[in-house]
Amino acid sequence: MFELPTTEIGGDLLYATGFGDIVEYFTVYTTLLLVFAVVFTLLAVFARPERQVDIAFGGDAFYTKDIQKDDLRFQRFIAIACGIATMGALISGDVFNFTLFCAMIGITNIGIVASYRNKYVLETAYEYGIVAMTATVPLFGAAAIILATTGTLSMWVLFTEAVTVPLIAKILLLVGVMGEGMAPFFIGKAEITRAPGAPYVLMIHVSSLLIFLRVVEILLSM
Amino acid sequence: MIPDVSLYMVGIGVAFVCIIISFIALVRETEDLHRLLLTDLTEIICLVIIALVGTDLAEALILPGIVVGLAELLALSEVYLRKEGAYRLPKDTFHIEIMDSAPLILVVVLVGYGIILSGFTGGVVAGVGVVFYFMCQGSEERFELIETISGYAWALWIVAFFVFMVLPQYWFFGVMLAGSAILVKVMAKMALVGVMGGESDV
Numbered sequence: 001m002f003e004l005p006t007t008e009i010g011g012d013l014l015y016a017t018g019f020g021d022i023v024e025y026f027t028v029y030t031t032l033l034l035v036f037a038v039v040f041t042l043l044a045v046f047a048r049p050e051r052q053v054d055i056a057f058g059g060d061a062f063y064t065k066d067i068q069k070d071d072l073r074f075q076r077f078i079a080i081a082c083g084i085a086t087m088g089a090l091i092s093g094d095v096f097n098f099t100l101f102c103a104m105i106g107i108t109n110i111g112i113v114a115s116y117r118n119k120y121v122l123e124t125a126y127e128y129g130i131v132a133m134t135a136t137v138p139l140f141g142a143a144a145i146i147l148a149t150t151g152t153l154s155m156w157v158l159f160t161e162a163v164t165v166p167l168i169a170k171i172l173l174l175v176g177v178m179g180e181g182m183a184p185f186f187i188g189k190a191e192i193t194r195a196p197g198a199p200y201v202l203m204i205h206v207s208s209l210l211i212f213l214r215v216v217e218i219l220l221s222m
Numbered sequence: 223m224i225p226d227v228s229l230y231m232v233g234i235g236v237a238f239v240c241i242i243i244s245f246i247a248l249v250r251e252t253e254d255l256h257r258l259l260l261t262d263l264t265e266i267i268c269l270v271i272i273a274l275v276g277t278d279l280a281e282a283l284i285l286p287g288i289v290v291g292l293a294e295l296l297a298l299s300e301v302y303l304r305k306e307g308a309y310r311l312p313k314d315t316f317h318i319e320i321m322d323s324a325p326l327i328l329v330v331v332l333v334g335y336g337i338i339l340s341g342f343t344g345g346v347v348a349g350v351g352v353v354f355y356f357m358c359q360g361s362e363e364r365f366e367l368i369e370t371i372s373g374y375a376w377a378l379w380i381v382a383f384f385v386f387m388v389l390p391q392y393w394f395f396g397v398m399l400a401g402s403a404i405l406v407k408v409m410a411k412m413a414l415v416g417v418m419g420g421e422s423d424v
Binding site for chain 1: 295
Protein backbone atom coordinates (compact mmCIF):
# COMPACT_ATOMS: atom_id res chain seq x y z
CA MET A 1 0.00 0.00 0.00
CA PHE A 2 2.76 2.42 0.89
CA GLU A 3 5.92 2.79 -1.10
CA LEU A 4 8.76 5.11 -0.21
CA PRO A 5 9.76 7.36 -3.14
CA THR A 6 13.46 6.87 -2.58
CA THR A 7 15.29 4.16 -0.67
CA GLU A 8 18.76 5.55 -1.23
CA ILE A 9 18.79 7.74 1.84
CA GLY A 10 16.85 6.01 4.58
CA GLY A 11 17.21 2.43 3.37
CA ASP A 12 14.35 0.02 2.71
CA LEU A 13 10.92 0.71 4.08
CA LEU A 14 10.18 -1.66 6.92
CA TYR A 15 6.74 -0.61 8.09
CA ALA A 16 4.33 2.22 7.50
CA THR A 17 0.99 3.07 9.02
CA GLY A 18 -1.26 5.81 7.76
CA PHE A 19 -3.50 8.23 9.61
CA GLY A 20 -5.12 9.99 6.69
CA ASP A 21 -2.36 11.72 4.79
CA ILE A 22 -0.01 11.54 7.78
CA VAL A 23 2.04 8.38 7.35
CA GLU A 24 4.30 7.26 10.17
CA TYR A 25 7.00 5.05 8.76
CA PHE A 26 10.08 3.08 9.69
CA THR A 27 13.06 2.75 7.41
CA VAL A 28 16.27 0.93 8.30
CA TYR A 29 17.79 4.27 9.23
CA THR A 30 15.01 5.60 11.43
CA THR A 31 14.57 2.20 13.07
CA LEU A 32 18.20 2.22 14.13
CA LEU A 33 17.80 5.71 15.56
CA LEU A 34 14.60 4.65 17.28
CA VAL A 35 16.31 1.68 18.93
CA PHE A 36 18.97 4.06 20.18
CA ALA A 37 16.33 6.38 21.62
CA VAL A 38 14.47 3.50 23.27
CA VAL A 39 17.65 2.19 24.90
CA PHE A 40 18.50 5.57 26.37
CA THR A 41 14.95 6.16 27.55
CA LEU A 42 15.01 2.79 29.30
CA LEU A 43 18.31 3.81 30.87
CA ALA A 44 16.65 6.94 32.18
CA VAL A 45 13.80 4.85 33.55
CA PHE A 46 15.87 2.28 35.39
CA ALA A 47 19.24 3.83 36.13
CA ARG A 48 20.09 5.42 39.43
CA PRO A 49 21.51 8.93 39.16
CA GLU A 50 25.20 9.53 39.49
CA ARG A 51 26.46 11.31 42.57
CA GLN A 52 29.09 13.87 41.82
CA VAL A 53 32.15 14.14 44.01
CA ASP A 54 33.99 17.42 44.42
CA ILE A 55 37.58 17.29 45.58
CA ALA A 56 38.70 20.23 47.70
CA PHE A 57 41.81 21.58 46.05
CA GLY A 58 45.08 21.10 47.94
CA GLY A 59 43.86 18.57 50.45
CA ASP A 60 42.31 15.16 50.92
CA ALA A 61 38.86 16.49 51.64
CA PHE A 62 36.01 15.78 49.26
CA TYR A 63 32.28 16.11 49.36
CA THR A 64 29.51 14.37 47.48
CA LYS A 65 26.39 16.01 46.18
CA ASP A 66 23.14 14.41 47.21
CA ILE A 67 20.15 14.62 44.96
CA GLN A 68 16.85 15.13 46.66
CA LYS A 69 14.04 12.76 45.93
CA ASP A 70 11.72 15.42 44.51
CA ASP A 71 14.38 16.65 42.10
CA LEU A 72 15.16 13.10 41.10
CA ARG A 73 11.53 12.33 40.31
CA PHE A 74 11.05 15.50 38.33
CA GLN A 75 14.21 14.95 36.34
CA ARG A 76 13.40 11.38 35.58
CA PHE A 77 9.92 12.33 34.42
CA ILE A 78 11.25 15.05 32.15
CA ALA A 79 14.00 12.78 30.82
CA ILE A 80 11.44 10.11 29.92
CA ALA A 81 9.23 12.75 28.29
CA CYS A 82 12.26 13.89 26.33
CA GLY A 83 12.89 10.31 25.20
CA ILE A 84 9.29 9.88 24.07
CA ALA A 85 9.38 13.19 22.19
CA THR A 86 12.57 12.04 20.48
CA MET A 87 10.92 8.80 19.41
CA GLY A 88 8.00 10.80 18.05
CA ALA A 89 10.32 13.02 16.03
CA LEU A 90 12.11 9.98 14.66
CA ILE A 91 9.11 8.12 13.27
CA SER A 92 6.98 11.12 12.36
CA GLY A 93 5.98 11.35 8.72
CA ASP A 94 4.59 14.86 8.87
CA VAL A 95 6.73 17.98 8.80
CA PHE A 96 4.63 19.89 11.30
CA ASN A 97 4.53 16.98 13.73
CA PHE A 98 8.29 16.75 13.42
CA THR A 99 8.70 20.43 14.25
CA LEU A 100 6.33 20.11 17.19
CA PHE A 101 8.30 17.17 18.58
CA CYS A 102 11.51 19.16 18.13
CA ALA A 103 10.03 22.07 20.06
CA MET A 104 8.98 19.64 22.79
CA ILE A 105 12.52 18.30 22.94
CA GLY A 106 13.70 21.88 23.43
CA ILE A 107 11.30 22.39 26.33
CA THR A 108 12.18 19.12 28.06
CA ASN A 109 15.90 19.81 27.62
CA ILE A 110 15.46 22.99 29.62
CA GLY A 111 13.32 21.12 32.11
CA ILE A 112 15.94 18.46 32.79
CA VAL A 113 18.41 20.98 34.18
CA ALA A 114 15.90 23.48 35.51
CA SER A 115 15.39 21.84 38.90
CA TYR A 116 18.95 22.43 40.05
CA ARG A 117 19.71 25.25 42.40
CA ASN A 118 23.20 25.81 41.05
CA LYS A 119 23.29 29.37 39.73
CA TYR A 120 25.61 28.62 36.83
CA VAL A 121 23.49 25.76 35.61
CA LEU A 122 20.34 27.87 35.79
CA GLU A 123 22.04 30.74 34.02
CA THR A 124 23.03 28.45 31.17
CA ALA A 125 19.64 26.78 31.06
CA TYR A 126 18.06 30.20 30.72
CA GLU A 127 20.30 31.15 27.80
CA TYR A 128 19.56 27.81 26.19
CA GLY A 129 15.86 28.41 26.70
CA ILE A 130 15.99 31.81 25.02
CA VAL A 131 17.65 30.28 21.98
CA ALA A 132 15.22 27.36 21.94
CA MET A 133 12.29 29.76 22.05
CA THR A 134 13.54 31.96 19.25
CA ALA A 135 14.34 28.83 17.25
CA THR A 136 10.64 28.02 17.04
CA VAL A 137 10.37 30.92 14.57
CA PRO A 138 12.48 29.33 11.80
CA LEU A 139 11.17 25.89 12.77
CA PHE A 140 7.46 26.63 12.41
CA GLY A 141 8.22 29.20 9.74
CA ALA A 142 9.79 26.46 7.63
CA ALA A 143 6.77 24.22 8.10
CA ALA A 144 4.43 27.08 7.17
CA ILE A 145 6.41 27.96 4.05
CA ILE A 146 6.48 24.31 2.98
CA LEU A 147 2.72 24.17 3.44
CA ALA A 148 2.24 27.41 1.52
CA THR A 149 4.39 26.46 -1.45
CA THR A 150 3.58 22.77 -1.84
CA GLY A 151 0.14 22.54 -0.28
CA THR A 152 1.00 19.58 1.91
CA LEU A 153 2.97 18.72 5.02
CA SER A 154 3.13 14.98 4.49
CA MET A 155 6.73 13.87 3.98
CA TRP A 156 5.33 11.05 1.93
CA VAL A 157 4.31 13.54 -0.75
CA LEU A 158 7.21 15.93 -0.23
CA PHE A 159 9.77 13.19 -0.88
CA THR A 160 8.47 12.56 -4.40
CA GLU A 161 10.17 14.03 -7.45
CA ALA A 162 7.10 15.98 -8.47
CA VAL A 163 7.23 18.28 -5.45
CA THR A 164 10.06 20.74 -4.95
CA VAL A 165 10.53 22.30 -1.57
CA PRO A 166 12.05 25.82 -1.68
CA LEU A 167 15.61 26.09 -0.45
CA ILE A 168 14.73 28.80 2.08
CA ALA A 169 12.32 26.41 3.82
CA LYS A 170 15.01 23.74 4.05
CA ILE A 171 17.50 26.20 5.49
CA LEU A 172 14.98 27.50 8.00
CA LEU A 173 14.13 23.94 9.06
CA LEU A 174 17.79 23.15 9.63
CA VAL A 175 18.33 26.36 11.58
CA GLY A 176 15.27 25.66 13.69
CA VAL A 177 16.38 22.15 14.59
CA MET A 178 19.84 23.46 15.38
CA GLY A 179 18.30 25.97 17.74
CA GLU A 180 16.06 23.46 19.49
CA GLY A 181 18.56 20.67 19.92
CA MET A 182 21.59 22.84 20.30
CA ALA A 183 23.23 21.00 23.18
CA PRO A 184 26.16 19.68 21.10
CA PHE A 185 27.10 23.25 20.15
CA PHE A 186 26.15 25.02 23.30
CA ILE A 187 27.95 22.53 25.47
CA GLY A 188 31.03 24.59 24.66
CA LYS A 189 29.91 26.74 27.52
CA ALA A 190 30.08 23.59 29.63
CA GLU A 191 28.16 24.98 32.56
CA ILE A 192 25.19 22.79 31.88
CA THR A 193 27.26 19.70 32.63
CA ARG A 194 27.81 20.90 36.17
CA ALA A 195 24.35 19.56 36.75
CA PRO A 196 24.61 16.19 38.50
CA GLY A 197 22.53 13.19 37.47
CA ALA A 198 24.26 11.44 34.59
CA PRO A 199 21.57 9.43 32.80
CA TYR A 200 19.17 12.36 32.72
CA VAL A 201 21.59 15.00 31.56
CA LEU A 202 22.80 12.59 28.90
CA MET A 203 19.29 12.57 27.50
CA ILE A 204 19.84 16.20 26.40
CA HIS A 205 22.69 15.16 24.14
CA VAL A 206 21.09 11.98 22.88
CA SER A 207 17.88 13.73 21.86
CA SER A 208 19.74 16.56 20.14
CA LEU A 209 21.97 14.17 18.27
CA LEU A 210 19.08 12.00 17.11
CA ILE A 211 16.94 14.85 15.79
CA PHE A 212 19.96 16.13 13.90
CA LEU A 213 20.41 12.78 12.23
CA ARG A 214 16.73 12.69 11.44
CA VAL A 215 16.55 16.21 10.00
CA VAL A 216 19.50 15.41 7.75
CA GLU A 217 17.53 12.49 6.36
CA ILE A 218 14.46 14.67 5.84
CA LEU A 219 16.38 17.47 4.14
CA LEU A 220 18.21 15.09 1.80
CA SER A 221 15.02 13.31 0.85
CA MET A 222 13.00 16.46 0.16
CA MET B 223 -1.76 26.14 -2.16
CA ILE B 224 -2.07 29.86 -1.73
CA PRO B 225 -4.78 31.40 -3.88
CA ASP B 226 -3.26 34.87 -4.03
CA VAL B 227 0.48 34.52 -4.41
CA SER B 228 1.44 38.20 -4.67
CA LEU B 229 -0.41 39.07 -1.48
CA TYR B 230 1.28 36.17 0.28
CA MET B 231 4.68 37.41 -0.85
CA VAL B 232 3.92 40.87 0.53
CA GLY B 233 2.76 39.38 3.80
CA ILE B 234 5.77 37.15 4.23
CA GLY B 235 8.04 40.08 3.38
CA VAL B 236 6.48 42.13 6.15
CA ALA B 237 6.76 39.17 8.53
CA PHE B 238 10.45 38.79 7.74
CA VAL B 239 11.03 42.49 8.39
CA CYS B 240 9.26 42.06 11.75
CA ILE B 241 11.44 39.05 12.55
CA ILE B 242 14.59 40.99 11.76
CA ILE B 243 13.46 43.91 13.93
CA SER B 244 12.61 41.64 16.86
CA PHE B 245 15.89 39.74 16.55
CA ILE B 246 17.85 42.99 16.53
CA ALA B 247 15.97 43.99 19.66
CA LEU B 248 16.83 40.62 21.18
CA VAL B 249 20.51 41.09 20.43
CA ARG B 250 20.63 44.61 21.83
CA GLU B 251 18.71 43.89 25.00
CA THR B 252 20.75 42.77 27.98
CA GLU B 253 18.17 42.65 30.75
CA ASP B 254 17.13 39.00 31.22
CA LEU B 255 13.47 39.62 31.86
CA HIS B 256 13.11 41.87 28.84
CA ARG B 257 14.79 39.27 26.68
CA LEU B 258 12.20 36.76 27.83
CA LEU B 259 9.44 39.15 26.79
CA LEU B 260 11.09 39.75 23.42
CA THR B 261 11.23 36.02 22.70
CA ASP B 262 7.49 35.98 23.18
CA LEU B 263 7.30 38.70 20.54
CA THR B 264 9.22 36.56 18.06
CA GLU B 265 6.90 33.64 18.76
CA ILE B 266 3.93 35.78 17.81
CA ILE B 267 5.55 36.60 14.47
CA CYS B 268 6.05 32.89 13.99
CA LEU B 269 2.29 32.48 14.38
CA VAL B 270 1.84 35.25 11.82
CA ILE B 271 3.86 33.26 9.29
CA ILE B 272 1.65 30.24 9.85
CA ALA B 273 -1.48 32.37 9.65
CA LEU B 274 -0.36 33.81 6.29
CA VAL B 275 -1.07 30.45 4.67
CA GLY B 276 -4.70 31.20 5.30
CA THR B 277 -6.23 27.74 4.94
CA ASP B 278 -8.11 25.53 7.38
CA LEU B 279 -4.99 23.49 7.93
CA ALA B 280 -3.04 26.62 8.87
CA GLU B 281 -5.76 27.45 11.34
CA ALA B 282 -5.36 24.01 12.87
CA LEU B 283 -1.59 24.47 13.08
CA ILE B 284 -1.76 27.78 14.92
CA LEU B 285 -3.20 26.16 18.03
CA PRO B 286 -0.29 23.75 18.68
CA GLY B 287 2.04 26.62 17.82
CA ILE B 288 0.52 28.74 20.55
CA VAL B 289 0.57 25.86 23.02
CA VAL B 290 4.23 25.13 22.40
CA GLY B 291 5.12 28.81 22.66
CA LEU B 292 3.24 29.18 25.92
CA ALA B 293 4.80 26.03 27.34
CA GLU B 294 8.26 27.32 26.57
CA LEU B 295 7.42 30.71 28.01
CA LEU B 296 6.13 29.10 31.23
CA ALA B 297 9.16 26.84 31.55
CA LEU B 298 11.55 29.71 31.00
CA SER B 299 9.68 31.91 33.47
CA GLU B 300 10.08 29.19 36.09
CA VAL B 301 13.80 28.99 35.33
CA TYR B 302 14.04 32.77 35.56
CA LEU B 303 12.26 32.87 38.92
CA ARG B 304 14.47 30.16 40.31
CA LYS B 305 17.59 31.78 38.88
CA GLU B 306 16.77 35.12 40.46
CA GLY B 307 15.57 33.49 43.65
CA ALA B 308 12.37 35.47 43.23
CA TYR B 309 10.14 32.82 44.69
CA ARG B 310 7.49 34.09 47.06
CA LEU B 311 4.44 31.93 47.44
CA PRO B 312 1.23 33.94 47.42
CA LYS B 313 -0.63 34.02 50.71
CA ASP B 314 -4.05 33.66 49.15
CA THR B 315 -3.73 31.35 46.17
CA PHE B 316 -7.09 32.33 44.70
CA HIS B 317 -6.27 35.98 44.50
CA ILE B 318 -4.63 37.29 41.37
CA GLU B 319 -3.91 40.85 40.46
CA ILE B 320 -6.68 41.19 37.91
CA MET B 321 -9.23 40.56 40.67
CA ASP B 322 -8.35 43.96 42.15
CA SER B 323 -8.51 45.98 38.97
CA ALA B 324 -11.12 44.33 36.78
CA PRO B 325 -14.31 43.81 38.84
CA LEU B 326 -15.64 47.36 38.77
CA ILE B 327 -15.44 47.83 35.01
CA LEU B 328 -16.59 44.27 34.36
CA VAL B 329 -19.61 44.63 36.59
CA VAL B 330 -20.55 47.90 34.88
CA VAL B 331 -20.23 46.32 31.43
CA LEU B 332 -22.06 43.11 32.33
CA VAL B 333 -24.91 44.78 34.21
CA GLY B 334 -25.27 47.36 31.45
CA TYR B 335 -25.39 44.67 28.79
CA GLY B 336 -27.77 42.64 30.94
CA ILE B 337 -30.16 45.59 31.17
CA ILE B 338 -30.08 45.96 27.38
CA LEU B 339 -30.79 42.27 26.93
CA SER B 340 -33.40 42.30 29.72
CA GLY B 341 -35.51 39.32 30.57
CA PHE B 342 -34.10 36.04 31.80
CA THR B 343 -30.91 36.15 29.69
CA GLY B 344 -30.17 39.69 30.77
CA GLY B 345 -30.66 38.67 34.38
CA VAL B 346 -28.14 35.87 34.01
CA VAL B 347 -25.56 38.15 32.37
CA ALA B 348 -25.96 40.88 34.95
CA GLY B 349 -25.99 38.29 37.73
CA VAL B 350 -22.67 36.90 36.54
CA GLY B 351 -21.23 40.40 36.74
CA VAL B 352 -22.51 40.88 40.27
CA VAL B 353 -21.27 37.44 41.37
CA PHE B 354 -17.85 38.23 39.93
CA TYR B 355 -17.79 41.52 41.80
CA PHE B 356 -18.71 39.92 45.10
CA MET B 357 -16.20 37.11 44.59
CA CYS B 358 -13.37 39.52 43.97
CA GLN B 359 -14.20 42.22 46.47
CA GLY B 360 -15.53 40.03 49.20
CA SER B 361 -18.89 40.59 50.82
CA GLU B 362 -20.58 40.47 54.14
CA GLU B 363 -23.55 38.23 54.19
CA ARG B 364 -26.32 40.72 54.85
CA PHE B 365 -28.63 40.12 52.00
CA GLU B 366 -31.98 41.27 53.37
CA LEU B 367 -32.05 44.18 50.95
CA ILE B 368 -31.34 42.03 47.89
CA GLU B 369 -33.85 39.45 49.06
CA THR B 370 -36.48 42.14 49.48
CA ILE B 371 -35.85 43.60 46.03
CA SER B 372 -35.96 40.13 44.55
CA GLY B 373 -39.32 39.53 46.19
CA TYR B 374 -40.82 42.77 44.91
CA ALA B 375 -39.44 42.08 41.43
CA TRP B 376 -41.12 38.70 41.42
CA ALA B 377 -44.39 40.34 42.46
CA LEU B 378 -44.05 42.88 39.61
CA TRP B 379 -43.48 40.01 37.18
CA ILE B 380 -46.77 38.48 38.28
CA VAL B 381 -48.43 41.89 37.94
CA ALA B 382 -47.18 42.00 34.36
CA PHE B 383 -48.90 38.68 33.66
CA PHE B 384 -52.12 40.06 35.07
CA VAL B 385 -51.75 43.03 32.73
CA PHE B 386 -51.50 40.62 29.81
CA MET B 387 -54.62 38.78 30.87
CA VAL B 388 -56.83 41.61 32.11
CA LEU B 389 -55.70 44.64 30.11
CA PRO B 390 -54.30 43.23 26.87
CA GLN B 391 -54.28 46.68 25.22
CA TYR B 392 -51.42 47.67 27.58
CA TRP B 393 -49.27 44.75 26.35
CA PHE B 394 -46.22 46.94 25.82
CA PHE B 395 -46.25 48.08 29.43
CA GLY B 396 -46.61 44.45 30.47
CA VAL B 397 -43.66 43.33 28.35
CA MET B 398 -41.46 46.06 29.76
CA LEU B 399 -42.53 45.34 33.32
CA ALA B 400 -41.99 41.59 32.97
CA GLY B 401 -38.63 42.04 31.27
CA SER B 402 -37.17 44.38 33.85
CA ALA B 403 -38.70 42.54 36.80
CA ILE B 404 -37.31 39.16 35.76
CA LEU B 405 -33.97 40.87 35.11
CA VAL B 406 -33.80 42.16 38.66
CA LYS B 407 -35.09 38.91 40.13
CA VAL B 408 -32.67 36.59 38.34
CA MET B 409 -29.77 38.93 38.98
CA ALA B 410 -30.54 39.11 42.67
CA LYS B 411 -31.00 35.35 42.97
CA MET B 412 -27.76 34.62 41.18
CA ALA B 413 -25.92 37.13 43.28
CA LEU B 414 -27.26 35.44 46.41
CA VAL B 415 -26.43 31.93 45.25
CA GLY B 416 -22.99 32.97 44.07
CA VAL B 417 -21.76 34.48 47.27
CA MET B 418 -23.31 32.40 50.01
CA GLY B 419 -20.33 31.38 52.01
CA GLY B 420 -22.15 29.51 54.74
CA GLU B 421 -21.80 32.08 57.47
CA SER B 422 -23.66 31.42 60.66
CA ASP B 423 -26.35 34.09 60.38
CA VAL B 424 -27.65 33.11 56.95
